[in-house]
Amino acid sequence: MAADDGVEKSAILLISLGTDQAAEVLKLLGPKEVQKLGQAMAALKSVPRDRMDTVITDFLAEAQNSAAMHVDTDAYVRSVLTKALGDDKASNLISRILQPGDTNGIEGLKWMDAPTVADLIKNEHPQIIATILVHLAPDHTSDILKQFTERLRNDVILRIATLEGIQPEALRELNEVMLRLLSGSANIKKSAMGGVRKVADILNFMGSANETAVVDSIREYDPDLAQKIIDEMFVFENLLDLDDRGIQLLLREIQSESLILAMKGASEPLREKIFKNMSQRASEMLREDLESRGPVRLSEVEAEQKEILKIVRRLADEGQLVLGGAGGEEML
Numbered sequence: 001m002a003a004d005d006g007v008e009k010s011a012i013l014l015i016s017l018g019t020d021q022a023a024e025v026l027k028l029l030g031p032k033e034v035q036k037l038g039q040a041m042a043a044l045k046s047v048p049r050d051r052m053d054t055v056i057t058d059f060l061a062e063a064q065n066s067a068a069m070h071v072d073t074d075a076y077v078r079s080v081l082t083k084a085l086g087d088d089k090a091s092n093l094i095s096r097i098l099q100p101g102d103t104n105g106i107e108g109l110k111w112m113d114a115p116t117v118a119d120l121i122k123n124e125h126p127q128i129i130a131t132i133l134v135h136l137a138p139d140h141t142s143d144i145l146k147q148f149t150e151r152l153r154n155d156v157i158l159r160i161a162t163l164e165g166i167q168p169e170a171l172r173e174l175n176e177v178m179l180r181l182l183s184g185s186a187n188i189k190k191s192a193m194g195g196v197r198k199v200a201d202i203l204n205f206m207g208s209a210n211e212t213a214v215v216d217s218i219r220e221y222d223p224d225l226a227q228k229i230i231d232e233m234f235v236f237e238n239l240l241d242l243d244d245r246g247i248q249l250l251l252r253e254i255q256s257e258s259l260i261l262a263m264k265g266a267s268e269p270l271r272e273k274i275f276k277n278m279s280q281r282a283s284e285m286l287r288e289d290l291e292s293r294g295p296v297r298l299s300e301v302e303a304e305q306k307e308i309l310k311i312v313r314r315l316a317d318e319g320q321l322v323l324g325g326a327g328g329e330e331m332l
Contacts, residue, residue: 011040118147200232
């Protein structure tokens with residue numbers, strides 16, 4: 001109840017800000033938050049004066065001039081979401097917010113949290129699940145796979161790894177699944193590709209235990225395929241493969257606290273490479289911080305390493321540095 005109240009208060013605040021300012025706020029939120037706020041804004045047909053006073057004290061003087069704030073919420077939601085997300089993303093979300101139950105196929109899953117998606121598709125055939133998941137972002141897919149049993153997770157990963165493309169008839173089957181699951185219409189504009197690269201990207205967002213279990217399972221089926229996946233993965237220790245310029249560029253993007261935690265799980269050669277690409281004073285301070293920092297949970301170390309790897313991927317996508325494969329079987 002408290003959470004719902006908070007969402008409603010946020011919706012009132014956004015409506016009062018105006019489309020430009022509200023759009024700037026929404027740009028900083030994730031799909032789940034945007035969907036919740038969009039639905040709350042669409043549900044607000046009027047805001048009583050006392051409610052406005054409670055939520056936004058800065059608007060007290062203006063709110064006293066009217067008994068309530070009346071807005072064309074449908075038009076407002078369309079305008080603010082389009083400004084924040086662009087036409088394509090906004091149109092998919094708007095159709096679900098303003099026309100409940102009318103969901104645009106696979107796009108609807110992109111805006112749902114992982115447990116919800118997993119619950120929707122877990123009983124489908126593993127090949128169908130794999131076909132659905134290759135359309136989603138790697139980190140989202142990774143979170144969804146973590147909700148499955150180990151057996152199903154490994155089966156789906158293997159199918160993604162061996163999926164080279166999606167035929168038109170397969171897309172039609174996917175559309176039927178989406179229609180049944182989401183009671184909407186699936187407008188697929190293009191097919192998505194699976195393969196080794198896709199699996200490597202997904203595994204890069206998983207914890208070491210899950211990574212190892214998945215790769216071991218694939219190795220039993222096809223050792224060469226498992227090795228190809230490992231070779232495509234870029235793990236924290238692969239920072240050794242970056243040149244000095246790449247390390248220096250990366251260090252400028254990382255907060256010191258994040259670097260300290262991540263380096264708790266780094267090898268000595270990687271530590272030394274990072275130290276040598278810092279000023280003497282900065283490297284001395286980092287050494288002292290590492291020595292003085294007590295025991296840290298492995299999950300915290302891995303989480304920070306994953307965040308740094310996201311930065312590495314972004315810099316690589318921007319063409320600022322070049323990545324190589326893992327070149328070995330060791331995983332973090």
